[in-house]
Amino acid sequence: MREVLEQARDRGEIRAEADLESSVSALLGPFYADYMAGHGGRTGWAETAADLVLTGLRPASS
Structure with missing residues (x-):
């Protein structure tokens, strides 16, 4: 699971400092x-839980 989050971070889908x-x-x-x-x-x-966590990890929109 951490690896998937790291990949999302590397793609800019979640904050670098998450x-x-x-x-x-x-x-x-x-x-x-x-x-x-x-x-x-x-x-x-699983989808609901992931959405909740990812909401907090996403970069702020400009």
Whole structure:
């Protein structure tokens, strides 16, 4: 997951100073909690979680 974020950073899709370790944790922590609560595998969960994290990582628009 970090590698994918690094590639996105290299393409300018996310901020150069983005904290990628925290971003990975921000995606994995809720996934694990959802799974442990018996809600894992819901349709669209991964896309929604990724959109939330990527919103915070994208460069500010000019």
